[in-house]
Amino acid sequence: MKTGANFLEKKDVSKATLERLPLYLRFLQEESGRGTEYISSSVMAQAIAVSSVLVRKDLETVSSEAGRPRLGFKTARLIADIEKFLGYDNLSDVVLVGAGGLGKAFLGYEGFKSNGLNVVAAFDCNPQVVGKEVAGKPILHLDEFDEFVKAKKIRIGIIAVPKRAAQEILDKMVGAGIKAVWNFAPAPLYAPKGVIVKTEDLAASLAILAGKLYRLDMDEKEKV
Amino acid sequence: MKTGANFLEKKDVSKATLERLPLYLRFLQEESGRGTEYISSSVMAQAIAVSSVLVRKDLETVSSEAGRPRLGFKTARLIADIEKFLGYDNLSDVVLVGAGGLGKAFLGYEGFKSNGLNVVAAFDCNPQVVGKEVAGKPILHLDEFDEFVKAKKIRIGIIAVPKRAAQEILDKMVGAGIKAVWNFAPAPLYAPKGVIVKTEDLAASLAILAGKLYRLDMDEKEKV
DNA sequence: CTGATATCGATAAAAAAATATCAAAATTGG
DNA sequence: CCAATTTTGATATTTTTTTATCGATATCAG
Numbered sequence: 001m002k003t004g005a006n007f008l009e010k011k012d013v014s015k016a017t018l019e020r021l022p023l024y025l026r027f028l029q030e031e032s033g034r035g036t037e038y039i040s041s042s043v044m045a046q047a048i049a050v051s052s053v054l055v056r057k058d059l060e061t062v063s064s065e066a067g068r069p070r071l072g073f074k075t076a077r078l079i080a081d082i083e084k085f086l087g088y089d090n091l092s093d094v095v096l097v098g099a100g101g102l103g104k105a106f107l108g109y110e111g112f113k114s115n116g117l118n119v120v121a122a123f124d125c126n127p128q129v130v131g132k133e134v135a136g137k138p139i140l141h142l143d144e145f146d147e148f149v150k151a152k153k154i155r156i157g158i159i160a161v162p163k164r165a166a167q168e169i170l171d172k173m174v175g176a177g178i179k180a181v182w183n184f185a186p187a188p189l190y191a192p193k194g195v196i197v198k199t200e201d202l203a204a205s206l207a208i209l210a211g212k213l214y215r216l217d218m219d220e221k222e223k224v
Numbered sequence: 225m226k227t228g229a230n231f232l233e234k235k236d237v238s239k240a241t242l243e244r245l246p247l248y249l250r251f252l253q254e255e256s257g258r259g260t261e262y263i264s265s266s267v268m269a270q271a272i273a274v275s276s277v278l279v280r281k282d283l284e285t286v287s288s289e290a291g292r293p294r295l296g297f298k299t300a301r302l303i304a305d306i307e308k309f310l311g312y313d314n315l316s317d318v319v320l321v322g323a324g325g326l327g328k329a330f331l332g333y334e335g336f337k338s339n340g341l342n343v344v345a346a347f348d349c350n351p352q353v354v355g356k357e358v359a360g361k362p363i364l365h366l367d368e369f370d371e372f373v374k375a376k377k378i379r380i381g382i383i384a385v386p387k388r389a390a391q392e393i394l395d396k397m398v399g400a401g402i403k404a405v406w407n408f409a410p411a412p413l414y415a416p417k418g419v420i421v422k423t424e425d426l427a428a429s430l431a432i433l434a435g436k437l438y439r440l441d442m443d444e445k446e447k448v
Numbered sequence: 449c450t451g452a453t454a455t456c457g458a459t460a461a462a463a464a465a466a467t468a469t470c471a472a473a474a475t476t477g478g
Numbered sequence: 479c480c481a482a483t484t485t486t487g488a489t490a491t492t493t494t495t496t497t498a499t500c501g502a503t504a505t506c507a508g
Binding site for chain 3: 240249278281
Binding site: 022023027039090094099102104115116155156182186202205207208211212214217 | 241242246247250251271272309310311312314316318323324326328329330331332333335336337338340341379380382401404406410411412420422424425426427428429430431432433434435436437438439440
């Protein structure tokens with residue numbers, strides 16, 4: 001049986017590379033702030049704990065300019081290239097559904113902006129929170145969702161509602177024209193083709209970390 | 225296949241597999257709740273959108289019992305096996321530093337518990353939050369951190385403080401004996417060998433999603 | 449000017465991960 | 479009981495990702 005879910009591999013950049021690019025970017029921005037004009041692949045490699053060859057290979061696909069022997073890459077240019085590749089240059093509006101603990105945290109989370117993202121509003125049904133503001137962002141009633149999203153032509157949504165409501169919200173999002181969804185409800189969701197869904201299972205992520213620790217312990221005990 | 229006792233074998237499980245296991249687990253728990261007794265690899269594959277061969281390969285490393293032709297795997301047994309492998313069977317205590325928006329969200333986040341994790345307390349410096357409780361979990365002053373962690377022999381910590389304080393907190397954690405750290409500050413941290421650090425960059429994760437959408441758009445435009 | 453050297457980029461090799469294929473096993477339905 | 483069918487598990491193959499190697503090149507020091 002073939003159940004390929006990889007409809008997103010148009011460009012020939014690997015998923016792994018895609019996840020390293022923001023790390024490079026963050027480091028480069030820091031260095032640039034310190035006035036570094038040129039930066040070598042080995043320095044970048046050191047910073048994010050990978051090999052320098054891998055850095056060069058990653059950059060190969062996104063850099064518009066070759067690195068210069070003995071100097072490295074031009075920091076500013078590299079930043080611009082990565083930002084362009086990741087689409088940070090055109091600020092994207094994002095909506096959030098679910099203004100519970102996690103939802104509010106997102107509204108207040110700084111750092112989205114520097115990655116080209118702008119959370120514009122949250123939606124909820126709970127009358128206790130509807131009408132309030134968090135970090136200057138309004139919490140609106142879910143009834144207004146469709147109109148709002150369509151009017152603003154928003155393409156990205158975050159789901160931070162309880163599990164049981166998640167699929168319903170996803171459908172609502174798709175209906176309103178949203179094309180990419182970041183899901184924090186611990187449930188696999190089904191979306192039509194052409195809509196990207198990334199489910200982020202925080203509990204599982206932490207559990208994986210704990211599991212590594214656990215197995216590390218086991219190994220040590222074995223040795224003795 | 226290697227020799228020796230099945231349950232003490234050193235597992236060489238790939239990172240990719242490790243990330244799929246929680247997905248299998250969640251699905252299996254759901255199915256088990258519906259009374260499913262046996263489950264086939266192809267059903268599981270369908271559920272999390274991978275190939276059935278891959279499912280079998282993943283299970284091979286963790287399942288204590290072979291699947292039965294024509295029936296599949298015993299659901300309950302599989303759940304127990306995965307939970308054991310991931311270390312969910314022995315509840316791990318976790319501490320959190322930083323009781324801002326994100327930190328509070330974690331205190332209230334349900335779902336950790338079902339993954340064998342128990343967030344026992346948060347720590348902060350801000351007198352406005354110290355002494356309060358969120359979801360029944362106390363927020364203590366950072367001064368008490370060391371004693372608390374050592375007394376309870378806690379091994380896992382979550383960092384939810386601003387970037388500039390992150391490295392300092394990590395060092396404090398290491399000093400108190402913590403061995404695994406989940407870092408939400410958008411900064412690469414340096415830890416001594418033997419301490420696992422996983423940095424979770426939320427803004428970057430969302431940006432990656434947005435970037436995929438962006439490139440999808442570009443591709444479509446290219447076609448026209 | 450000249451040579452030493454750090455750094456890149458290309459190519460090759462290795463390692464890791466995913467997929468394909470198929471015989472063997474065992475349940476199911478007659 | 480027996481054949482048909484489904485599903486596993488092993489092996490082989492392909493694809494993807496990472497690492498290793500090395501000649502070319504441009505800067506820097508003297």
